[in-house]
Amino acid sequence: MSLSMARLEAETPEPGDVPVEKSAAIVGKSPTQIALGRLRKDKTAVVCIAVLVVVIALAVLAPVITSILDIHERREPGSLNAAEWTDQFGYPVTGPPYYGFDPNHPLGISPKEANDNLARLLYGVRNSLFIGAVVAFSALLIGTTIGLAAGFSRGWLDRILSFVIDLFLAFPFFFFAMALSPIIGNAFSQNDVGLAVASFIGLIIFLIIFSWMSLARLVRGQVISLREREFILAAEVIGVPMRRVLFKELLPNLVAPLVVWFSVAVPTAVALEVALTLLGLGVSGTPTLGLLVQEARGYWDTYPLYLWTPVGAVVVITLALNLLGDSVRDAFDPKTRR
């Protein structure tokens, strides 16, 4: 007894550099807490979170910032004519690319329409992040529900749901985008504001429809292996109602894969919006990162700043989101340590 005590004492580090609370009592930690602790020690993750906090703050505060700086995403029709601000070739008569820095428009104004670039960038980031968050969250709900249902119900329901998942996976994504975008375009061809809103909502719905399948598969697989475990069988045996088994026993075990999936789904949705809009299949009228890049694509030689600011924003945001996603996966799954 005394010998083992002595060995224990020898193994514990000298007091002094150890906080008192830790040696006092062993505090139980949930797997989520452990993962969050790992995340806090990950330098990449901390940097990414810092970047994202700034970006999200800019996005959320976009209306406030633009009103403080007195810049506008869209010129009020009638208040100032766009023609007054652009020359005969459509280039702005103030600020870059030809006239140096203009304090009223920090990033210059756009050719032809003469809108403020900074305001459009802020709203673009705001709208793109909104798309990413809404799509990822909705797909999370749909994917989890279908995956749980398929995994937990043995038999015909599982078979039908699995077939539906495979079916959606086989649908050629881009060809459906091509099919659906003109439908929305034609329906609102007479109405610019309507088209802007409709294409924005249409894009979100389209992305949701095509992003839940991987999660549904993942959840189904997890549930199939979990439902045979002792704690689920025990819960069923003592007569715990099905809803409680699903939400209190199964779901907590799925937190890690769900968090990991979500952290990857957000940047994926943001990147897909950029892709579709670049091809002319996504939004029109509502500024998003994709639309900003798409509009500026032809100005690479005459107005580089106009092109490179949205491209830079896309790179920074997707890089930060994706690297954070990688760190989250490493934190939640100790097996994939780099």
Place this chain on the structure above:
Amino acid sequence: MFGYIVRRLMTAFLVVVLVSMVTFTLFFKGPSDPASALCEETGGRCTAAELNSIREQMGLNDGLVVNYSRFVKGLFVDREMYYQGEQMCEAPCFGISYGSRQPVTPQFVEKWPATVSLAVGAVLLYVIIGMTLGSLAARFRGSFFDRAVVGVATVITAVPYYVLALVAWIVLVLQLSIFPETGYHPFTDSPVLWASGLLLPWVVLAFAYAPANMRYMRGYMVESLGEDYIRTARAKGMSQQGVVFKHGLRAAIVPMTTIVGLEFAVLLAGTVFTEFLFEIDGIGWWSINSLGNPIDFPVLNITGTAAAVLIVLGNLIVDLLYAVLDPRVRLA
């Protein structure tokens, strides 16, 4: 095994049929209205009666089910189609393009080689790069080389491919003119032009796909190098090279075939964005260009169906290949 293949083929067939039905319905009920476009071409004297007669001639008044069954029949039997006069549409008939006014099947056959060239070149390039770097990183795990390769790969995969391709095109072709103008020239015309026109798309696709493949390869290789039989091989005095390449690499290649196979199927189905950006006249660009007014549904129909078939078949072939390569896998 045989029963498994039959069952998988049946499911695959069902999926393709459903995809085709949904696409057809979407367009038939939706935006593609070739009749009114034709009607307006008559010189702005389009009347309701005239529109109706054109619709009647094209068979558009007959409803969805009749039209779809005509389409299915046309896949197997030559079919007379009306588009500004009668046209013969030969056996696998996907309709007559509203743009070029020719049957789309021969056009598809004509344009597919560009897409295939693009896909094959890119896959070869990135598989070689990705697998080499991945296995080397696993072999020298934890070294500076390993960390550098993994770090660079992580950053590249985190940036969307579309942005990478756009930046590469603007900087390398337009600004610095390092790479020759991109485009497709048939290999039989001039192999040099063929290769030079596809060089940058290959490099960009490889640059975008190699890092992910490198990371998968590294992961599988690290796993296989940790197996007991590797220790056995080392213990019996096998050379380091032999252990890594004969035992480690072979085991890691098996799961890689799944990933590469599926990526290849997707690439063959048309790399829409790459072809669009680099102006390669393949089926991806063809489909994007078919989105005029009216939307060229026969073009989208054949490219979309081809994509669905390729993806479904790719899945099946990969699963079968897996069973051949890995004797532990039993298909039932």
